[in-house]
Amino acid sequence: MPLVKTDEQQIIKSALKLFRKQSYFNTSMAEIAKSSGLLKGSLYHYFTSKEDLMKKVIISVHDYFKSNVFSHAYNDQWSPKERMSKLFESASHVFLYKEDGTFIGNIGVESAVMSPEFAEIIRYFFLDFFHAVKTIYHTVHPLEESEELAERAVAEIEGSLMLCRLFNTDQYLKNTMKRLLKRLD
Amino acid sequence: MPLVKTDEQQIIKSALKLFRKQSYFNTSMAEIAKSSGLLKGSLYHYFTSKEDLMKKVIISVHDYFKSNVFSHAYNDQWSPKERMSKLFESASHVFLYKEDGTFIGNIGVESAVMSPEFAEIIRYFFLDFFHAVKTIYHTVHPLEESEELAERAVAEIEGSLMLCRLFNTDQYLKNTMKRLLKRLD
DNA sequence: GTCTATATCAAGATAGAC
DNA sequence: GTCTATCTTGATATAGAC
Numbered sequence: 550m551p552l553v554k555t556d557e558q559q560i561i562k563s564a565l566k567l568f569r570k571q572s573y574f575n576t577s578m579a580e581i582a583k584s585s586g587l588l589k590g591s592l593y594h595y596f597t598s599k600e601d602l603m604k605k606v607i608i609s610v611h612d613y614f615k616s617n618v619f620s621h622a623y624n625d626q627w628s629p630k631e632r633m634s635k636l637f638e639s640a641s642h643v644f645l646y647k648e649d650g651t652f653i654g655n656i657g658v659e660s661a662v663m664s665p666e667f668a669e670i671i672r673y674f675f676l677d678f679f680h681a682v683k684t685i686y687h688t689v690h691p692l693e694e695s696e697e698l699a700e701r702a703v704a705e706i707e708g709s710l711m712l713c714r715l716f717n718t719d720q721y722l723k724n725t726m727k728r729l730l731k732r733l734d
Numbered sequence: 735m736p737l738v739k740t741d742e743q744q745i746i747k748s749a750l751k752l753f754r755k756q757s758y759f760n761t762s763m764a765e766i767a768k769s770s771g772l773l774k775g776s777l778y779h780y781f782t783s784k785e786d787l788m789k790k791v792i793i794s795v796h797d798y799f800k801s802n803v804f805s806h807a808y809n810d811q812w813s814p815k816e817r818m819s820k821l822f823e824s825a826s827h828v829f830l831y832k833e834d835g836t837f838i839g840n841i842g843v844e845s846a847v848m849s850p851e852f853a854e855i856i857r858y859f860f861l862d863f864f865h866a867v868k869t870i871y872h873t874v875h876p877l878e879e880s881e882e883l884a885e886r887a888v889a890e891i892e893g894s895l896m897l898c899r900l901f902n903t904d905q906y907l908k909n910t911m912k913r914l915l916k917r918l919d
Numbered sequence: 920g921t922c923t924a925t926a927t928c929a930a931g932a933t934a935g936a937c
Numbered sequence: 938g939t940c941t942a943t944c945t946t947g948a949t950a951t952a953g954a955c
Contacts, residue, residue, distance in 0.1 A: 556920090572847045574759035577948060591921050593950065662757045662899075672900060697909070700897070701890070704906060708893030712885070714847075715857060721889060724882070741938090762930060775933080776939050784931065 557595050558609075560585045565606050573603055573663065604670060611674045618643065622681035629688040630733045636681060637726045644710055645719050678703050689733055702729050742780050743794075745770045750791050758788055758848065789855060796859045803828065807866035814873040815918045821866060822911045829895055830904050863888050874918055887914050 563584040567576045578599055582589040596602040621627075621635040683699035690698060705728075709721040748769040752761045763784055767774040781787040806812075806820040868884035875883060890913075894906040 575847065578950085579948080587920095588922065589949085590923080590951080594920060597950095599949065662760065668900060675897070675900065700906060700909070701913070704893030704897055704910065705886070705890050706893065707896055708889030708891065711892055711896075712860070712889055715853060715860065721885060724885070725889065728886070763932085764930080772938095773940065774931085775941080778932065779938060782932095 560595055561606050561609050564602055568606060607670050619677055619681040622684045629685050633685045633730055633733055641722055641726060645722060698732060745780055746791050746794050749787055753791060792855050804862055804866040807869045814870050818870045818915060818918055826907055826911060883917060
């Protein structure tokens with residue numbers, strides 16, 4: 550995850566903001582360009598297509614989660630419960646971070662329907678998500694049970710996230726996070 | 735829910751099939767028309783716009799759930815566990831029903847991002863869903879706890895559904911259903 | 920590297936013949 | 938009620954000047 554090409558990174562960041570506010574399909578290249586202070590033609594200097602841009606956005610989110618969210622699962626410095634708490638807290642912060650009053654949507658699932666290629670890179674994200682949560686549960690529960698708990702946790706988080714967006718509240722996700730922490734007692 | 739206007743109903747059914755296979759955004763009026771043996775211009779005899787058609791599709795799904803899924807929650811003929819089982823079984827059947835090898839997606843959540851109008855009618859669907867599940871839990875648990883259990887159940891189902899679609903398996907939802915039934919013991 | 924201009928295309932929607 | 942034909946729009950993408 551090098552920090553070079555800051556211009557490209559800036560566009561990716563602007564695009565992410567728009568995609569999570571209004572979805573991939575409802576966002577035009579013109580809008581993305583405008584939000585980066587460019588005109589749409591100029592985007593094609595950085596990306597070969599809208600799909601190409603989207604893939605880089607997803608990979609960028611995945612990288613962010615690897616470094617700033619999933620990483621908590623593997624930090625022996627803290628207790629399992631602290632690790633889970635940090636993981637959930639950081640995930641919630643990203644998921645719920647407000648932008649123009651709107652909750653972040655789940656880009657991945659929305660776009661999985663678009664093309665098999667997208668679905669594939671999104672699956673990588675969720676496999677890492679599963680693995681991180683499973684690792685924490687495994688400090689307290691046997692492996693098989695940890696796997697089940699992890700899949701369940703991810704499903705609950707994703708489902709809550711949808712309800713949050715639909716009903717314009719953060720309550721569902723917050724309740725879910727509280728519940729999940731209890732499963733480490 | 736009258737059974738008149740069978741032609742309109744037939745188009746709605748065809749559209750639903752396409753929407754759940756490839757989402758609202760990826761489905762054109764031409765495709766919908768073709769799947770009903772029409773040309774796209776002819777659709778405008780039945781619907782004033784694509785949005786109008788989509789709303790009628792959502793309402794149609796909601797009506798189906800009221801009659802065939804949620805209704806199980808209010809049938810005193812069976813025990814709570816049997817009611818929940820029937821509700822989940824029928825819901826799973828609808829959610830997972832295969833069409834060209836693809837699982838049904840969650841039309842509602844995908845399209846909630848489109849317009850506030852859609853979000854509103856989708857909320858009605860979920861409020862009914864909550865209420866049905868809550869009613870069953872309330873036969874065994876106190877009201878407040880039942881509400882929490884219901885919200886949690888719906889979130890788990892929706893999240894599992896997404897994972898099923900993403901990973902092309904029905905396992906997540908099946909496991910979730912099993913778990914939810916246990917909460918009535 | 921960003922611009923202007925434009926090509927290309929597909930979609931939603933409409934008008935009017937049959 | 939369905940068709941053909943067309944309008945209109947907005948999107949992705951490209952070409953070439955600066």
